[in-house]
Amino acid sequence: xxxxxxxxxxxxxxxxxxxxxxxxxxxxxxxxxxxxxxxxxxxxxxxxxxxxxxxxxxxxxxxxxxxxxxxxxxxxxxxxxxxxxxxxxxxxxxxxxxxxxxxxxxxxxxxxxxxxxxxxxxxxxxxxxxxxxxxxxxxxxxxxxxxxxxxxxxxxxxxxxxxxxxxxxxxxxxxxxxxxxx
Numbered sequence: 001x002x003x004x005x006x007x008x009x010x011x012x013x014x015x016x017x018x019x020x021x022x023x024x025x026x027x028x029x030x031x032x033x034x035x036x037x038x039x040x041x042x043x044x045x046x047x048x049x050x051x052x053x054x055x056x057x058x059x060x061x062x063x064x065x066x067x068x069x070x071x072x073x074x075x076x077x078x079x080x081x082x083x084x085x086x087x088x089x090x091x092x093x094x095x096x097x098x099x100x101x102x103x104x105x106x107x108x109x110x111x112x113x114x115x116x117x118x119x120x121x122x123x124x125x126x127x128x129x130x131x132x133x134x135x136x137x138x139x140x141x142x143x144x145x146x147x148x149x150x151x152x153x154x155x156x157x158x159x160x161x162x163x164x165x166x167x168x169x170x171x172x173x174x175x176x177x178x179x180x181x182x
Contacts (some may be wrong), residue, residue: 047174
């Protein structure tokens with residue numbers, strides 16, 4: 001009887017801890033560049049991510065070859081010339097919601113958050129901070145943010161020939177629809 005009680009006690013703790021983690025396998029990351037010469041838009045709907053609501057820790061990972069463009073030639077140049085996706089196949093973010101206490105995960109609603117962490121692209125890691133929102137909904141959590149990056153900060157070389165076609169700052173949009181792990 002004592003063993004059964006201990007087993008039930010530890011299983012209860014295990015499930016309570018896991019109940020704090022939310023996951024997605026089809027999050028979205030997109031980037032956009034506007035210049036008078038050309039708009040460039042790449043979208044990736046296969047981003048994997050985990051959010052731990054007890055700590056505010058979040059992590060996501062995207063395969064570079066999963067970014068898609070309106071034109072096949074753009075996608076080819078993106079993978080071969082700029083991102084070198086065979087050499088640097090993924091990007092990742094590991095960070096934290098810094099104002100976690102302002103989010104009530106037990107009540108549906110939309111909450112403003114600040115996220116800080118390490119963004120790795122092209123095997124270069126930089127610290128970033130971004131405003132965003134967390135929306136608590138029945139059965140899950142939606143998180144979104146928009147911020148800018150500078151390709152050169154990640155050692156992404158853009159040849160002078162096409163430099164005028166690509167904005168110096170790329171707008172990055174992140175949208176995650178997390179589901180509870182159990």
